[in-house]
Amino acid sequence: MYGCEEPGSEAPIWNCGEMAEAEEGLELHPPCAAGNQIIYAWAMDAPELKLPADTGFRMGKDSNIKYLVLQVHYAHIDMIPAGGDDSGVILHYTDEEQPQTAGVMLLGTGGMTPAHSTTFFETACTVDDARTIHPFAFRTHTHSLGKVVSGWKVTEGAKWDLIGKKSPQEPQMFYPINDSEMTFSKGDILAARCTMVREYFPLKKVSYTFAEVTISFSLQVNHHAHDVRIGQTNKDEMCNFYVMYWVLGKEPVDQRVCFSEGPPYWSWKANAHLQNIPDEAASTLP
Numbered sequence: 001m002y003g004c005e006e007p008g009s010e011a012p013i014w015n016c017g018e019m020a021e022a023e024e025g026l027e028l029h030p031p032c033a034a035g036n037q038i039i040y041a042w043a044m045d046a047p048e049l050k051l052p053a054d055t056g057f058r059m060g061k062d063s064n065i066k067y068l069v070l071q072v073h074y075a076h077i078d079m080i081p082a083g084g085d086d087s088g089v090i091l092h093y094t095d096e097e098q099p100q101t102a103g104v105m106l107l108g109t110g111g112m113t114p115a116h117s118t119t120f121f122e123t124a125c126t127v128d129d130a131r132t133i134h135p136f137a138f139r140t141h142t143h144s145l146g147k148v149v150s151g152w153k154v155t156e157g158a159k160w161d162l163i164g165k166k167s168p169q170e171p172q173m174f175y176p177i178n179d180s181e182m183t184f185s186k187g188d189i190l191a192a193r194c195t196m197v198r199e200y201f202p203l204k205k206v207s208y209t210f211a212e213v214t215i216s217f218s219l220q221v222n223h224h225a226h227d228v229r230i231g232q233t234n235k236d237e238m239c240n241f242y243v244m245y246w247v248l249g250k251e252p253v254d255q256r257v258c259f260s261e262g263p264p265y266w267s268w269k270a271n272a273h274l275q276n277i278p279d280e281a282a283s284t285l286p
Helices: 279-283
Strands: 002-004 032-034 067-069 100-109 118-126 134-141 146-155 159-166 189-197 204-210 213-219 240-248 257-260
Touching: 002 032, 100 118, 100 189, 118 257, 134 146, 134 159, 146 240, 146 279, 159 279, 189 240, 189 279
Parallel strands: 100 257
Antiparallel strands: 002 067, 100 240, 118 189, 134 240, 146 159, 146 189, 204 213
């Protein structure tokens, strides 16, 4: 679910471009034409997420969210029932102003991964908002090459505290952060790493059970023998770490995106303020 200042199209349904190429008869547009921010995500078999008490996303009027755009990713579009698809989400809203405003920060990269290699896609930015920021959930996103995505709070350049890490091959929704008491302050560094592994895996059968219906399909991971770059289609890769947070007041943090050029152009080691990098912890799961 995207919150937009302007939608990507005035059409009721369009091809958003990510994970797909243009189809005949369906216009190709991004989710948002302006003010792009993800405010919710869910995948089959993932648990629900509830915002903290007295917390909400500001929408409409003088907020940055004037439109809601629902994006749906299909594993196999040919498995949609003949009568059509009724996928969606249920939104709960109130006219009462909430004392705590929710927002989402995106940490992402550009870059590329060579064939038959393991590559770290890394980004880092310094918090510039003077308010205390209270993170409470995180989400990871890559395509098929991602093995681990981790996000960190770095203080004094050397103390690394885990925000959260996950395999992006598990349901990609917002999960509770590692430490519910964690806060971000001005001057803290937020850092993220996506570990991409270029190995060959044979076809693997994947099954999901939802509403007593089992859907099975085959997934082939990294059959490419060429460089893969960050991009918007299923032929490309992506490296994203999202942090959902709340702050006191009516406005979310202005700093919505933390982006680096990624490999081979940028890494954590290029930032002199990042010391004691936790290489093993940042790239492995328990």
